[in-house]
Amino acid sequence: MPGITREEVAHLARLARLELKPEELEHFAGQLDDIIGAVARVSEVADQDVPPTSHPLPLTNVMRPDEVRPSLTPEQALSGAPAREQQRFKVPQILGEE
Amino acid sequence: MTTTTDLVSYEDALASYDPVMGLEVHVELGTHTKMFCGCSTALGADPNTQTCPVCLGMPGALPVVNATGVESAIKIGLALNCEIAEWCRFARKNYFYPDMPKNFQTSQYDEPIAFDGYLDVQLEDGETFRVQIERAHMEEDTGKSLHVGGATGRIHGASHSLLDYNRAGIPLIEIVTKPIEGAGERAPEVARAYVRELRELIRALGVSEARMEMGQMRCDVNLSLRPHGREKFGTRSETKNVNSLRSVERAARFEIQRHAAVLNDGGTIIQETRHFHEDTGSTTSGRVKEEAEDYRYFPEPDLVPVAPSREWVEEIRSALPELPLVRRSRLREEWGISGNDMQSILNAGALDPIVATIDAGADAASARKWWMGELARSANESGKALDELAITPVQVARVAELVTKGELNDKLARQVILGVLAGEGTPDEVVDKRGLKVVSDEGALTAAVDEAIAGNPGVADKIRGGKVAAAGALVGAVMKATRGQADAARVKELILEKLGVTEG
Numbered sequence: 001m002p003g004i005t006r007e008e009v010a011h012l013a014r015l016a017r018l019e020l021k022p023e024e025l026e027h028f029a030g031q032l033d034d035i036i037g038a039v040a041r042v043s044e045v046a047d048q049d050v051p052p053t054s055h056p057l058p059l060t061n062v063m064r065p066d067e068v069r070p071s072l073t074p075e076q077a078l079s080g081a082p083a084r085e086q087q088r089f090k091v092p093q094i095l096g097e098e
Numbered sequence: 099m100t101t102t103t104d105l106v107s108y109e110d111a112l113a114s115y116d117p118v119m120g121l122e123v124h125v126e127l128g129t130h131t132k133m134f135c136g137c138s139t140a141l142g143a144d145p146n147t148q149t150c151p152v153c154l155g156m157p158g159a160l161p162v163v164n165a166t167g168v169e170s171a172i173k174i175g176l177a178l179n180c181e182i183a184e185w186c187r188f189a190r191k192n193y194f195y196p197d198m199p200k201n202f203q204t205s206q207y208d209e210p211i212a213f214d215g216y217l218d219v220q221l222e223d224g225e226t227f228r229v230q231i232e233r234a235h236m237e238e239d240t241g242k243s244l245h246v247g248g249a250t251g252r253i254h255g256a257s258h259s260l261l262d263y264n265r266a267g268i269p270l271i272e273i274v275t276k277p278i279e280g281a282g283e284r285a286p287e288v289a290r291a292y293v294r295e296l297r298e299l300i301r302a303l304g305v306s307e308a309r310m311e312m313g314q315m316r317c318d319v320n321l322s323l324r325p326h327g328r329e330k331f332g333t334r335s336e337t338k339n340v341n342s343l344r345s346v347e348r349a350a351r352f353e354i355q356r357h358a359a360v361l362n363d364g365g366t367i368i369q370e371t372r373h374f375h376e377d378t379g380s381t382t383s384g385r386v387k388e389e390a391e392d393y394r395y396f397p398e399p400d401l402v403p404v405a406p407s408r409e410w411v412e413e414i415r416s417a418l419p420e421l422p423l424v425r426r427s428r429l430r431e432e433w434g435i436s437g438n439d440m441q442s443i444l445n446a447g448a449l450d451p452i453v454a455t456i457d458a459g460a461d462a463a464s465a466r467k468w469w470m471g472e473l474a475r476s477a478n479e480s481g482k483a484l485d486e487l488a489i490t491p492v493q494v495a496r497v498a499e500l501v502t503k504g505e506l507n508d509k510l511a512r513q514v515i516l517g518v519l520a521g522e523g524t525p526d527e528v529v530d531k532r533g534l535k536v537v538s539d540e541g542a543l544t545a546a547v548d549e550a551i552a553g554n555p556g557v558a559d560k561i562r563g564g565k566v567a568a569a570g571a572l573v574g575a576v577m578k579a580t581r582g583q584a585d586a587a588r589v590k591e592l593i594l595e596k597l598g599v600t601e602g
Contacts, residue, residue, distance in 0.1 A: 015392060017194050054187060054397030060405040066129050066166035069136025074146045077154060077263070087145045088244065088260035091196040 004033040104359045108283075108351060111358030115323035117285040118331050119278040119350060121229075122318040123296055125271045126239060127170050128306045132267035133238045134161030134204060134401075141312075145262035153267035155200030160400055163188075167269040168211070168404055169414060170305040171236045174271055175212025176415050177299050178231045183211050185405040188236070188398040196261050197240035205272075207395040210235035211404065217299070218423060219291040221284065224441050229292050230276040241266040271305075277331065285321075286350035293317050293346050298422035310341050317346050319374075321353040323361060332357070333367040337381050340374045349374045352381055429453070433462045446474050447484050454491035455498070464498035465491075472515050489518045496525045509582045510534045536585045543576070543584060547592045550575040561597050569593050 009029045013020045020028065046052075071077075074087050083090035132139060135152035151159035175182050189207035215231035242265050247257030273296065281288040297315055300308040308315040322334035335357070337349045352374075357367055371384035420428070426449070430440045443449050448469040455465035469484060473494070477484050497514055500506040506514060506529070517528030529535060550572045551558045560568040569590055576589045594600065 015192070015394065054399060055402055057402065059402040060185070062162060062402050063165035063168060064136070064162045066131050066164050067136065068131050068138045069150075071137045071148050071150050072154075074144065077146045077149045085246075085258075085260055086244075088262050089146070089196070089199075091259050091261060093256060094196065094243070094245075094259050 105355040106358040120320035126314045127269040133269035148264040178215040180212035180215030205237035206235035219295040239268040286347040290347035458492045458495035460495040460498040
């Protein structure tokens with residue numbers, strides 16, 4: 001089982017928009033390594049005949065008819081917004097995208 | 099901040115390189131509700147009036163799949179000759195961007211609902227090109243951003259952005275081709291023909307109106323070049339959100355020329371997102387593409403797998419409507435026209451207007467004549483598509499009817515059409531306002547005929563002598579006198595009657 005490197009933690013932190021200090025990178029690398037190692041033990045007991053699962057319930061095809069249900073009012077929708085303008089969610093400048 | 103890009107001429111680029119394309123098309127489904135919640139998808143609503151805890155990504159909110167969304171995806175898959183998965187899941191595509199309040203887009207990753215198909219497309223000369231389909235999968239649209247404080251709503255220089263989540267969660271089907279090889283110099287044309295055929299198909303299936311100008315269908319053009327004879331693909335660029343058929347063709351053409359210039363200079367193509375600009379027909383660099391792993395796809399734990407039963411799939415297959423390619427050959431036979439004529443109709447985007455005009459009561463020949471004649475000309479002059487003209491198929495059918503009834507001749511009908519296009523009202527209103535009725539008042543006509551005969555004694559004598567063809571000159575004189583408002587056939591009858599000659 002290859003260890004989780006500092007660089008990998010830094011990459012994940014960037015993707016998750018987390019600002020980590022250098023000592024935290026070390027710290028989390030070790031912890032993540034332990035967690036992944038523990039979870040990886042599952043594959044040791046899971047044989048070819050055990051398919052990977054993403055859901056504990058043996059259900060498929062849970063669907064709803066294409067019928068409109070009431071939405072929130074804009075007041076309700078925006079009630080948790082840190083800032084708003086023109087009945088829209090106001091967010092800081094977006095850079096480096098689009 | 100536009101950087102000028104040196105281009106190689108298209109011919110030179112093709113002489114050295116072989117283009118390989120991949121096309122990704124997103125289609126917004128026309129369902130009543132969103133993909134994972136019951137919010138309405140109606141257009142034009144006030145901002146943030148069609149949202150709920152699910153599409154706003156509130157903690158604890160649970161999505162439920164829209165059955166019609168799945169059915170539409172299967173329809174599209176079947177029409178594209180795909181296999182339909184017996185079992186597939188949704189996946190989370192993780193990214194931070196305010197257009198998706200959940201911080202992930204619910205999509206499908208390695209288990210698309212439809213895969214391994216193809217679509218035959220017809221090129222302008224009638225040749226058929228088969229485009230292989232990699233997959234079609236289900237996902238959801240993002241919210242709409244309004245960038246404030248910058249120039250003309252651009253993101254660059256904006257001080258902040260405003261988000262409307264009405265669109266977030268509207269069902270999307272993403273259709274991805276396999277690499278399109280072997281199109282050579284016709285690659286841009288193939289791209290355009292493919293998107294057009296796909297649009298026709300989507301409309302025929304009734305799953306979306308697929309109006310590109312309204313963003314209901316959007317195309318990403320991925321393109322790379324490789325030297326002739328080399329099998330390995332070159333590095334590709336991804337030109338995003340190309341939103342008209344013409345732009346798809348231009349974007350592919352531009353990228354071929356740009357790539358060739360970079361490669362000729364010994365440079366390397368960077369794998370990046372590019373933006374197409376309608377005004378200049380060029381593309382500019384966007385952002386460098388994130389690796390696929392960066393999205394950290396994983397199976398969506400809040401949704402159970404979709405496992406369409408084979409019975410359901412076959413039921414959907416048997417209810418598929420006539421597909422566009424089949425429909426076109428049927429209409430071609432019904433109308434008794436050549437393959438070339440049909441191709442011209444397609445190229446002009448006149449097929450649907452003609453069919454709608456026939457449905458509104460016109461005969462096929464008149465419907466074709468007006469749409470491919472006066473209206474095509476007018477569309478050309480104004481740089482519009484036929485279906486954007488200010489005249490409806492029902493109105494064209496009414497004009498055709500007036501001609502059939504003898505109330506208008508072709509010349510007057512043309513004026514009526516111009517009047518309708520100019521916003522003067524319905525065909526009947528234009529006829530009234532412009533006074534365009536055919537002069538069917540026999541008294542007035544007879545007087546005009548007498549006058550024409552008296553004014554042209556030589557011609558009259560020839561006709562009396564049996565030269566019926568000479569009557570054309572007198573008909574012309576009468577038409578002139580009545581300012582084109584006479585029924586030419588009736589005028590000719592009257593002239594021959596007066597001169598005591600019978601035709602043929």
